[in-house]
Amino acid sequence: APAATGRAGAKAILIGEHAVVYGRPALAIPVRALEARAEARAISGPSRLRSALYTGQAARAPERLRVTVTAMAAALEAAGSPDTALEIAIESSIPAERGLGSSAAVSAAVIEAALAACGARVDDERMHELIQTAERAAHGSPSGLDARTVRARAAVWFEAGRIEPVSVGSDLTFVIADSGVRGRTREAVAAVAARRAADPAAVDASLDELGALATAVRGQVSAGESDGIGAAMTRAHTLLNGLGVGDPALDRLFAAAVSAGALGAKLTGGGRGGCVLALVRDTDAAAELSDHLTRVGAAAVWTTTVEGGA
Numbered sequence: 001a002p003a004a005t006g007r008a009g010a011k012a013i014l015i016g017e018h019a020v021v022y023g024r025p026a027l028a029i030p031v032r033a034l035e036a037r038a039e040a041r042a043i044s045g046p047s048r049l050r051s052a053l054y055t056g057q058a059a060r061a062p063e064r065l066r067v068t069v070t071a072m073a074a075a076l077e078a079a080g081s082p083d084t085a086l087e088i089a090i091e092s093s094i095p096a097e098r099g100l101g102s103s104a105a106v107s108a109a110v111i112e113a114a115l116a117a118c119g120a121r122v123d124d125e126r127m128h129e130l131i132q133t134a135e136r137a138a139h140g141s142p143s144g145l146d147a148r149t150v151r152a153r154a155a156v157w158f159e160a161g162r163i164e165p166v167s168v169g170s171d172l173t174f175v176i177a178d179s180g181v182r183g184r185t186r187e188a189v190a191a192v193a194a195r196r197a198a199d200p201a202a203v204d205a206s207l208d209e210l211g212a213l214a215t216a217v218r219g220q221v222s223a224g225e226s227d228g229i230g231a232a233m234t235r236a237h238t239l240l241n242g243l244g245v246g247d248p249a250l251d252r253l254f255a256a257a258v259s260a261g262a263l264g265a266k267l268t269g270g271g272r273g274g275c276v277l278a279l280v281r282d283t284d285a286a287a288e289l290s291d292h293l294t295r296v297g298a299a300a301v302w303t304t305t306v307e308g309g310a
């Protein structure tokens with residue numbers, strides 16, 4: 001039988017990371033240039049994985065692949081075939097631990113492929129729960145933002161655990177620059193929790209402001225007000241630093257982007273490493289900023305455009 005396949009894309013959080021863990025809204029965009037793909041086929045056991053990181057028995061996979069193994073097991077369970085053995089091949093261009101949703105995207109691709117290999121189908125809500133099961137193995141108690149967003153094809157608003165499409169007034173072009181430093185979402189989420197326990201009033205004020213910025217940005221995205229979006233991003237960067245999820249390498253890229261004329265910039269995702277997201281005027285500005293950020297030390301850069309009129 002031909003292999004069953006699954007795929008999911010990368011995401012970047014435009015505004016609202018961390019605050020979303022405390023019930024505030026967030027806005028995220030797809031990054032179409034980066035995606036995870038999986039192929040699954042039934043074999044006569046035991047289950048195997050094939051990827052750039054590891055090839056061998058699933059049961060012996062290293063800790064780093066715990067999410068993938070959890071995703072596969074959850075899918076087999078959901079398909080009602082917990083004893084089926086699969087070989088799953090994974091290919092992903094999404095850099096891991098950079099705040100771009102790699103773990104959720106790989107999980108989504110693996111689950112989709114594994115379900116298809118068993119001839120099983122699940123509805124959207126069940127699919128979300130399965131990705132969340134794998135995400136919990138990676139991050140502890142994820143808000144669900146990544147799990148929802150990696151299967152979305154347009155900008156989305158996330159609130160109370162659900163997403164809805166966002167109207168986009170005019171094209172928005174972003175440069176994503178990788179600091180080369182691994183993001184540490186679990187640690188960053190724990191750091192915010194510790195700070196909030198120590199100083200609830202100050203932290204809640206920052207979370208409220210991030211939530212208000214998300215609401216404002218949603219309106220600005222619909223109205224095509226890119227200057228306002230940029231200013232909100234830059235403010236969010238300062239607030240996230242104040243929550244203790246920044247990193248010197250991120251600050252360098254942030255400062256370089258803003259001084260080179262980006263409309264705004266911020267760290268994106270869990271922080272403590274990972275990527276900076278910068279909003280620019282158009283694709284020419286994106287090419288210039290990408291060169292500039294590469295010269296000042298970005299490990300990789302990508303451009304992504306969110307199309308207006310959607």
Ligand code: MEV
Pocket residue numbers: 016017018019020021099101141142143144145146185189269270271
């Ligand atoms: C991670 O991509 C986003 C965070 O808000 C964590 C979460 O939503 O679970 C930092």
